Amino acid sequence: xxxxxxxxxxxxxxxxxxxxxxxxxxxxxxxxxxxxxxxxxxxxxxxxxxxxxxxxxxxxxxxxxxxxxxxxxxxxxxxxxxxxxxxxxxxxxxxxxxxxxxxxxxxxxxxxxxxxxxxxxxxxxxxxxxxxxxxxxxxxxxxxxxxxxxxxxxxxxx
Numbered sequence: 001x002x003x004x005x006x007x008x009x010x011x012x013x014x015x016x017x018x019x020x021x022x023x024x025x026x027x028x029x030x031x032x033x034x035x036x037x038x039x040x041x042x043x044x045x046x047x048x049x050x051x052x053x054x055x056x057x058x059x060x061x062x063x064x065x066x067x068x069x070x071x072x073x074x075x076x077x078x079x080x081x082x083x084x085x086x087x088x089x090x091x092x093x094x095x096x097x098x099x100x101x102x103x104x105x106x107x108x109x110x111x112x113x114x115x116x117x118x119x120x121x122x123x124x125x126x127x128x129x130x131x132x133x134x135x136x137x138x139x140x141x142x143x144x145x146x147x148x149x150x151x152x153x154x155x156x157x158x
Contacts, residue, residue: 029138032135032136032138033141035136036134036135036136036143037143039132039134039135040132040143040147040149043132046076046077047129047149047151048128049075050072050085050128051072051128051153053071053072054068054071054128055068055126055153058089058124058155058157059124059155063089063110064089068087068126069085072085072087072126072128076128079130081131083128083129083130084127084128084129085127086125086127087124087126087127088125089122089124090107090122091107091110091112091120091121091123092107092108092121093105093106093112093118093120094114094118094121095118096117096119110122120158122156122158124154124155124157125152126152127150127151127152128150128152129150129151130148130149131147131148131149132146132147132149133146133147134146134147
């Protein structure tokens, strides 16, 4: 029995074991959080690149929702989870006093001619959303899995 009591009383290596436990309890969540944040930022970049490509396509190739969607899908690239896309093109007759704001203006057909003093303005809107499955979700700080990324942008075409 004296052998077992000597082993139990021996304190050498305790600091190494405590350091290993402390490091694993702190380092693993920090590295997991960094991996989650990296995945979210990478996919956020893909979503915004798709959004920008869709709106730029509408500006350069004519305002067509199908053209915008195709350009956005091409810019998003190959991924296991395809994004959800919505595109629309709307026209407004804007009064001269508010020629840069569409608040209060009604939607009209894009082939319409506006009344005297009004400006026909065409706006394209593209919404892109996707979800990211996180390897180590941290719901307490807002990183629940799957993490949703939603963006929407509107550009005036004419």
